[in-house]
Amino acid sequence: MGKGKNKTTEDKGSKFRGSNGHKSKQHHFRKGRSEGGVQHKGEKANSFPVKLAMWDFDHCDPKKCSGKKLERLGLIRNMRVGQKFSGIVVSPNGKGVVCPDDRELVETNGCAVVECSWARIEEIPFSRIGGKHERLLPYLVAANPVNYGRPWKLNCVEAIAACLAIVGHMEWAEALLDNFSWGRTFLDINRELLGVYASCTDSESVQVAQKKWLEQIEEEAKHRKERAPDEDLWMLGNVNRKKHADDQESDEDSDEDTESTNDSEEVQYDNLGNVISGGKIEVESEDSDEDDESDTSETENEVPIHETANNRDIDSDISKISKNIQHLSA
Numbered sequence: 380m381g382k383g384k385n386k387t388t389e390d391k392g393s394k395f396r397g398s399n400g401h402k403s404k405q406h407h408f409r410k411g412r413s414e415g416g417v418q419h420k421g422e423k424a425n426s427f428p429v430k431l432a433m434w435d436f437d438h439c440d441p442k443k444c445s446g447k448k449l450e451r452l453g454l455i456r457n458m459r460v461g462q463k464f465s466g467i468v469v470s471p472n473g474k475g476v477v478c479p480d481d482r483e484l485v486e487t488n489g490c491a492v493v494e495c496s497w498a499r500i501e502e503i504p505f506s507r508i509g510g511k512h513e514r515l516l517p518y519l520v521a522a523n524p525v526n527y528g529r530p531w532k533l534n535c536v537e538a539i540a541a542c543l544a545i546v547g548h549m550e551w552a553e554a555l556l557d558n559f560s561w562g563r564t565f566l567d568i569n570r571e572l573l574g575v576y577a578s579c580t581d582s583e584s585v586q587v588a589q590k591k592w593l594e595q596i597e598e599e600a601k602h603r604k605e606r607a608p609d610e611d612l613w614m615l616g617n618v619n620r621k622k623h624a625d626d627q628e629s630d631e632d633s634d635e636d637t638e639s640t641n642d643s644e645e646v647q648y649d650n651l652g653n654v655i656s657g658g659k660i661e662v663e664s665e666d667s668d669e670d671d672e673s674d675t676s677e678t679e680n681e682v683p684i685h686e687t688a689n690n691r692d693i694d695s696d697i698s699k700i701s702k703n704i705q706h707l708s709a
């Protein structure tokens with residue numbers, strides 16, 4: 380377990396206070412960034428309180444890509460191949476996982492991501508990008524329309540928001556995600572787990588918390604399956620993967636984000652992001668973005684849960700989780 384594991388919120392709050400009792404420089408937003416600390420949708424761009432950056436490999440449709448949207452909003456800057464980043468780089472090439480001890484680095488030097496296709500990750504010249512502080516993200520479930528309900532594969536804005544939330548800046552995570560119609564859903568389905576990670580200290584303690592969480596949900600899934608083998612929900616596969624017209628590109632390796640909303644109402648999720656209550660899912664196709672991204676036709680379909688499930692077997696998630704646990708334990 381990491382050092383200072385049981386430190387209190389008060390302890391954490393005082394972490395950046397200098398000997399004079401004032402908060403240290405890290406809390407003063409850099410020149411050109413908002414004094415208010417957060418930028419909500421519609422506010423002036425370019426005022427995010429922390430530096431955000433990406434290497435963009437142009438794999439995705441510009442209109443559908445979360446990184447490009449952040450760029451259009453003036454919230455993130457592009458970096459060249461060959462350029463390194465001194466803050467936290469959230470990357471599939473990471474070694475440790477993002478942890479609360481990264482807070483100072485994020486506040487001082489920012490957070491960067493690699494905007495590329497999950498399907499073309501092997502094309503990325505990782506040795507020519509990145510930096511000294513490359514990190515993986517711990518287990519979290521995506522809420523973006525392309526990979527909704529899938530663990531690990533977050534898009535760029537979710538990855539940055541997760542990093543900000545884990546290091547204790549949930550307000551920055553919210554402000555960033557507020558630019559996306561589905562953004563808050565990411566926080567809703569991961570809130571408890573993000574809180575668990577944010578209460579850890581170092582990378583090791585986050586991995587311990589992650590392992591415990593994964594074991595717990597695996598155990599719960601097994602029990603539920605044993606108790607009610609014929610229960611409809613389990614026979615349906617992952618009901619998060621709602622099948623509708625906009626979902627055509629949503630296979631596992633698809634990277635193209637869509638800005639159409641899959642807002643689910645009257646539905647509750649378990650820790651895996653699975654629907655655990657609610658008789659219907661309202662599939663709303665709309666675009667609440669301000670710029671010209673995608674069609675804004677507003678269709679509302681009431682789709683009974685049993686018609687929305689695809690054939691993805693929940694067992695494959697469980698087996699993936701088991702493999703990840705084994706990998707982490709190794």
Ligand SMILES: C[S@@+](CC[C@H](N)C(=O)[O-])C[C@H]1O[C@@H](n2cnc3c(N)ncnc32)[C@H](O)[C@@H]1O
Nearest residue numbers: 444445469470492493515516533534535538636
């Ligand atoms: C592969 S790109 C896909 C971007 C997507 N096309 C979009 O519209 O945002 C997502 C990036 O987010 C970061 N990321 C997402 N999930 C991650 C994880 N589990 N661990 C580390 N980095 C992750 C990485 O920088 C990764 O390259």
